[in-house]
Amino acid sequence: xxxxxxxxxxxxxxxxxxxxxxxxxxxxxxxxxxxxxxxxxxxxxxxxxxxxxxxxxxxxxxxxxxxxxxxxxxxxxxxxxxxxxxxxxxxxxxxxxxxxxxxxxxxxxxxxxxxxxxxxxxxxxxxxxxxxxxxxxxxxxxxxxxxxxxxxxxxxxxxxxxxxxxxxxxxxxxxxxxxxxxxxxxxxxxxxxxxxxxxxxxxxxxxxxxxxxxxxxxxxxxxxxxxxxxxxxxxxxxxxxxxxxxxxxxxxxxxxxxxxxxxxxxxxxxxxxxxxxxxxxxxxxxxxxxxxxxxxxxxxxxxxxxxxxxxxxxxxxxxxxxxxxxx
Amino acid sequence: xxxxxxxxxxxxxxxxxxxxxxxxxxxxxxxxxxxxxxxxxxxxxxxxxxxxxxxxxxxxxxxxxxxxxxxxxxxxxxxxxxxxxxxxxxxxxxxxxxxxxxxxxxxxxxxxxxxxxxxxxxxxxxxxxxxxxxxxxxxxxxxxxxxxxxxxxxxxxxxxxxxxxxxxxxxxxxxxxxxxxxxxxxxxxxxxxxxxxxxxxxxxxxxxxxxxxxxxxxxxxxxxxxxxxxxxxxxxxxxxxxxxxxxxxxxxxxxxxxxxxxxxxxxxxxxxxxxxxxxxxxxxxxxxxxxxxxxxxxxxxxxxxxxxxxxxxxxxxxxxxxxxxxx
Numbered sequence: 001x002x003x004x005x006x007x008x009x010x011x012x013x014x015x016x017x018x019x020x021x022x023x024x025x026x027x028x029x030x031x032x033x034x035x036x037x038x039x040x041x042x043x044x045x046x047x048x049x050x051x052x053x054x055x056x057x058x059x060x061x062x063x064x065x066x067x068x069x070x071x072x073x074x075x076x077x078x079x080x081x082x083x084x085x086x087x088x089x090x091x092x093x094x095x096x097x098x099x100x101x102x103x104x105x106x107x108x109x110x111x112x113x114x115x116x117x118x119x120x121x122x123x124x125x126x127x128x129x130x131x132x133x134x135x136x137x138x139x140x141x142x143x144x145x146x147x148x149x150x151x152x153x154x155x156x157x158x159x160x161x162x163x164x165x166x167x168x169x170x171x172x173x174x175x176x177x178x179x180x181x182x183x184x185x186x187x188x189x190x191x192x193x194x195x196x197x198x199x200x201x202x203x204x205x206x207x208x209x210x211x212x213x214x215x216x217x218x219x220x221x222x223x224x225x226x227x228x229x230x231x232x233x234x235x236x237x238x239x240x241x242x243x244x245x246x247x248x249x250x251x252x253x254x255x256x257x258x259x260x261x262x263x264x265x266x267x268x269x270x271x272x273x274x275x276x277x278x279x280x281x282x283x284x285x286x287x288x289x290x291x292x293x294x295x296x297x298x299x300x301x302x303x304x305x306x307x308x309x310x311x312x313x314x315x316x317x318x319x320x321x322x323x324x325x326x327x
Numbered sequence: 328x329x330x331x332x333x334x335x336x337x338x339x340x341x342x343x344x345x346x347x348x349x350x351x352x353x354x355x356x357x358x359x360x361x362x363x364x365x366x367x368x369x370x371x372x373x374x375x376x377x378x379x380x381x382x383x384x385x386x387x388x389x390x391x392x393x394x395x396x397x398x399x400x401x402x403x404x405x406x407x408x409x410x411x412x413x414x415x416x417x418x419x420x421x422x423x424x425x426x427x428x429x430x431x432x433x434x435x436x437x438x439x440x441x442x443x444x445x446x447x448x449x450x451x452x453x454x455x456x457x458x459x460x461x462x463x464x465x466x467x468x469x470x471x472x473x474x475x476x477x478x479x480x481x482x483x484x485x486x487x488x489x490x491x492x493x494x495x496x497x498x499x500x501x502x503x504x505x506x507x508x509x510x511x512x513x514x515x516x517x518x519x520x521x522x523x524x525x526x527x528x529x530x531x532x533x534x535x536x537x538x539x540x541x542x543x544x545x546x547x548x549x550x551x552x553x554x555x556x557x558x559x560x561x562x563x564x565x566x567x568x569x570x571x572x573x574x575x576x577x578x579x580x581x582x583x584x585x586x587x588x589x590x591x592x593x594x595x596x597x598x599x600x601x602x603x604x605x606x607x608x609x610x611x612x613x614x615x616x617x618x619x620x621x622x623x624x625x626x627x628x629x630x631x632x633x634x635x636x637x638x639x640x641x642x643x644x645x646x647x648x649x650x651x652x653x654x
Contacts, residue, residue, distance in 0.1 A: 056402045058400075058403075064407070064409060065397075074639055076642050082392075083652075086390065090416050258646040261649035270649040272646075272648070297647055310639040314403075317404065317408070319585040319599075319628055320585045320598055320624055320627070321588055322588035322589035322597040322598070323408050325408070325409060
């Protein structure tokens, strides 16, 4: 009897496996395996390794306390779960730290999308006075030299190549490796696994009500700017000064969204359920029922992939000499 | 001809391998492979893995910003290279953070040796108001439960086992894995490598002038209390109140000392050369020449082993919910 049941359940599985494809709303799909690589910053194993060291390098910050990983912690899905991250002298920034995971897939970086590449983005936080607070690009370069980075840069970029730009290039190359495959949703699309009925209802619902017109495609973002009239943050207007950019933000991806609370640019929303409800109301003028919210959250839960496995790097340090941290 | 030279150089090497043993001052030796394991805290793979997560877990701190790894950074030889570490609300502690590497070998923990075990030590920083600043043991336990640690503790310690004591046990178990074998000195002792002539002179000098009466044995510490009349810190007296404990500290190991600047309990000395000079003068009333200092530093440089390879853990987090960090 047991055998028969197993057989029945297996055929049901493959039967539903066939059905699956037609259930998936148009546009949704499996996370791509590799972000586009800029022509002027090819990826090499040595550059990725250097970038990883720099990603974990507190010497970039004035105090010697903060690295990229402080706020975009790879032990916690590329975020710090803070409303606003803690920066130099316990200052707080004004925007919630977005995850670094899969960021190689975004064509705009930062909440306001002001950086067009990871290379450009990586140059922001070191010099931001409320984040790492380094005095200047030269300050960072001197620190990296004092820490012992010259041979590592020279191996990757050629002679006398320790520079702020090359630092950013190496960090960006490392960040492009931080992708999260094998989410339950992806395995479902590939016919290698299933997701719950609630998740399937949520999947259909986000398509039906129009969430996926912006949170589109396999990335669940169209990588575009969209206005979101919520909170005090002016978004892109704070960069351009234009009224048409008021409260305009880049569309965030849903990938791993269940692991990156709190939510929104101001980190004001503590639960994914609440975030879903608010987004539907403000962006789509839709009042979701409690069960719709619950279904959508169940679907979003299926977008959590495998976090990248990262061996902690060993950072270069001068032997027998302290580095000169500052207040 | 090339073949002959290779042969000659190989036999010279093994020849010097035979000579080596007699050059090594009595007591010095290879780093042990494994610290003693307390009977009430056996090491298991699951416990070590849990301890690693807890070591990297910022949820232990009130702000959600600090983990053990913040100050005892495994990317930088188990230290943060700060004079005094940055803690809650940018407060600074009063003692230089000692390295966690090889700390399983010390029979006293903290600079003043007030903790007899790693288990006891691990319970200090979470509740220290200038470090992690957690309100109480219960506060930490609630945080760990909210983060999702219950199943992980239960796997290791049995049902309903999330507790402050078990947290410390798991962290201690992980810390006992953080050892640094294969220092050039160790390979030299084993006849597998050589050290420079300067290092050999330094090795003899530290024995001749008596450094190794305290910095004794393969650990280069006798694990005892010794008075060091330097700076304002009262050392053990600040714990016991006894005059006989004035400026008494545990003897620090020389293992990886070249990588853990700045030096001394108050982190006031920026270079190893200066530290060597001061120690010889204060502890042994010996004025070292510049070349003696240089030789001793060359020897200390040979005590840097292989840093442990650590795969960054993925920390448990509730899906779709923010954790409640506090100021």
